[in-house]
Amino acid sequence: MPEPELIEIPMTVDVPYRFSAGHFMGRFLTELRDNGTFFGIRCPRCGRVQMPPRVVCAVCHVPNTDWVKLGLEGTLAGFTIMYLPLTDPTTGKPHEPPFAYGSVRLDGSDSVVDHLLHVTPEVAHIWVGMRLRAVLRPQKDRIGDLSDIRYFEPLENQQKPEPKPSRKEPSDAR
Amino acid sequence: MKRNVAIIGGGQTRHAARRHDVNQVELVNEAVRAALEDARMTMEEIDTVLLGNMEFFEGCHMTDCWMADGSGAYGKPGLKITTGGTVGATIVCAGAHHVASGLFDKVLCIGFEKQEEGDTGAILSGVAHPLYGRSMAGAAVGYFAMMATSYMAAWGAREIHSAMVAVKARQNARKNPYAHLKLDITIQDVLNSRMLAYPIRMLDMCPASNGACAMILADEKTARDRCEKPVWIRAMDSAHNEQFELDWRDVTTQKPIFSKVSAARLYRKLGVERPADYFDVFEIYEPATWAEMVWYENLGLCEPGEGFRMIEKGMTEIEGPIPVNPSGGVLSTNCIGASAMLRVWEAALQIRGDAGEHQVPKPVRRALTTAYGGTNWTVLMALSAAARD
Numbered sequence: 001m002p003e004p005e006l007i008e009i010p011m012t013v014d015v016p017y018r019f020s021a022g023h024f025m026g027r028f029l030t031e032l033r034d035n036g037t038f039f040g041i042r043c044p045r046c047g048r049v050q051m052p053p054r055v056v057c058a059v060c061h062v063p064n065t066d067w068v069k070l071g072l073e074g075t076l077a078g079f080t081i082m083y084l085p086l087t088d089p090t091t092g093k094p095h096e097p098p099f100a101y102g103s104v105r106l107d108g109s110d111s112v113v114d115h116l117l118h119v120t121p122e123v124a125h126i127w128v129g130m131r132l133r134a135v136l137r138p139q140k141d142r143i144g145d146l147s148d149i150r151y152f153e154p155l156e157n158q159q160k161p162e163p164k165p166s167r168k169e170p171s172d173a174r
Numbered sequence: 175m176k177r178n179v180a181i182i183g184g185g186q187t188r189h190a191a192r193r194h195d196v197n198q199v200e201l202v203n204e205a206v207r208a209a210l211e212d213a214r215m216t217m218e219e220i221d222t223v224l225l226g227n228m229e230f231f232e233g234c235h236m237t238d239c240w241m242a243d244g245s246g247a248y249g250k251p252g253l254k255i256t257t258g259g260t261v262g263a264t265i266v267c268a269g270a271h272h273v274a275s276g277l278f279d280k281v282l283c284i285g286f287e288k289q290e291e292g293d294t295g296a297i298l299s300g301v302a303h304p305l306y307g308r309s310m311a312g313a314a315v316g317y318f319a320m321m322a323t324s325y326m327a328a329w330g331a332r333e334i335h336s337a338m339v340a341v342k343a344r345q346n347a348r349k350n351p352y353a354h355l356k357l358d359i360t361i362q363d364v365l366n367s368r369m370l371a372y373p374i375r376m377l378d379m380c381p382a383s384n385g386a387c388a389m390i391l392a393d394e395k396t397a398r399d400r401c402e403k404p405v406w407i408r409a410m411d412s413a414h415n416e417q418f419e420l421d422w423r424d425v426t427t428q429k430p431i432f433s434k435v436s437a438a439r440l441y442r443k444l445g446v447e448r449p450a451d452y453f454d455v456f457e458i459y460e461p462a463t464w465a466e467m468v469w470y471e472n473l474g475l476c477e478p479g480e481g482f483r484m485i486e487k488g489m490t491e492i493e494g495p496i497p498v499n500p501s502g503g504v505l506s507t508n509c510i511g512a513s514a515m516l517r518v519w520e521a522a523l524q525i526r527g528d529a530g531e532h533q534v535p536k537p538v539r540r541a542l543t544t545a546y547g548g549t550n551w552t553v554l555m556a557l558s559a560a561a562r563d
């Protein structure tokens with residue numbers, strides 16, 4: 001028998017979903033939509049403030065009860081500058097590269113939120129520890145979704161700190 | 175463990191970016207046949223088959239059902255297991271528990287992935303919560319880029335250090351006939367490669383591979399009767415993290431995160447005080463260069479913040495005192511559903527002395543393997559040449 005032709009069959013699977021936000025995420029999203037505020041929830045045992053709010057503290061496994069109103073400002077805990085046209089899975093459209101995004105810890109929260117950073121996408125303009133503020137959609141346009149946060153922008157009058165003391169450049173021994 | 179468990183055979187496919195010469199079942203069967211041949215067994219002798227891969231990467235659910243021919247599961251009890259990137263090790267763990275409990279004597283474990291058939295980035299985004307953070311969750315590269323910026327800011331490491339990890343992996347892979355990326359590269363090549371997500375460049379990331387791995391586990395009597403060089407599973411541990419938290423990406427976190435918790439528990443089971451001395455070789459799950467340096471620290475091979483100095487000093491080279499990933503690791507081959515099993519299988523080959531050109535030159539008696547995946551989950555396994563060690 002001759003070698004078979006190696007064929008491939010293209011196919012697209014498109015599945016619609018409807019996700020329930022539930023009690024805790026539901027309140028978080030409606031507060032964001034209606035009042036432009038972030039809410040976390042404090043564990044009654046360990047005191048950890050978690051955002052988004054959730055049914056129990058994963059560490060202590062006790063029900064979370066204590067709602068905590070958080071501000072719009074926070075600190076950058078980690079970031080990247082993306083050079084790939086990453087598809088936004090919630091819209092199916094690519095984010096235009098290069099763009100910066102990072103993990104922001106809101107003041108008073110132990111958690112972070114990952115979002116776009118409204119900065120020049122260059123290392124000189126972004127650093128771990130940078131102070132940021134959430135910029136929301138105008139109230140009339142908010143829909144009760146994390147996309148109601150347009151981006152985080154830097155607070156005024158900040159300077160990137162000097163890098164850690166540099167060490168001797170290791171040579172390429174290979 | 176109630177009964178001792180040994181690895182009595184295994185096998186892997188040729189791993190590559192393109193394997194359109196086989197379909198999914200044929201790919202799995204390639205590894206199954208290699209494992210049976212290695213163990214000198216026939217399918218009739220296998221009691222049960224455990225199989226796993228990444229959920230829906232290939233667009234198929236219940237792969238255990240419709241692969242029953244190629245996997246050998248026809249007419250046998252079995253399970254499909256899926257735990258994200260850790261799945262390959264979870265399957266071995268589950269197999270070992272089935273043997274240790276006395277339920278079965280001979281278990282065939284299979285992990286596979288045929289990434290070319292689907293859209294890895296699209297399906298991976300389904301790992302993120304649908305209502306919180308998914309819009310930024312298109313690729314693993316961004317996740318590890320954040321770990322990298324955290325690591326650089328905290329410890330003063332630089333891109334050259336991750337480049338050293340990248341070179342070590344691909345130079346080791348050149349000695350491994352099954353590896354996907356066998357690249358003769360230098361540090362400068364890595365630093366010149368395309369920036370994907372600062373500071374991660376093309377050569378800092380794992381490839382998207384197609385491939386499978388299969389392993390046969392057995393009880394002590396079968397192992398001693400049937401196998402010249404059984405490799406014993408001495409201890410296993412796994413730990414979950416919660417979602418929504420930075421954890422592995424914040425290298426200074428004081429939280430008891432999965433990797434440290436699991437290592438501490440496993441070391442306690444075995445009475446390990448100095449893991450770098452106790453184990454002779456490590457096969458770890460490093461989808462990106464920076465994750466390798468974080469693993470060194472989380473496993474206690476060095477102090478926090480010292481991981482980049484270990485690679486700088488060449489301590490984890492094949493010839494080094496603490497060899498890590500002589501196979502080339504996940505950075506050289508990432509057929510995800512098989513990747514964590516490949517860590518265990520490659521460690522077993524090292525203990526058998528059968529790793530060929532990438533065999534560690536020093537005597538290898540004990541090995542430690544890690545897995546990584548899911549919402550920050552790991553599965554660790556300690557292997558030994560001796561059942562009672």
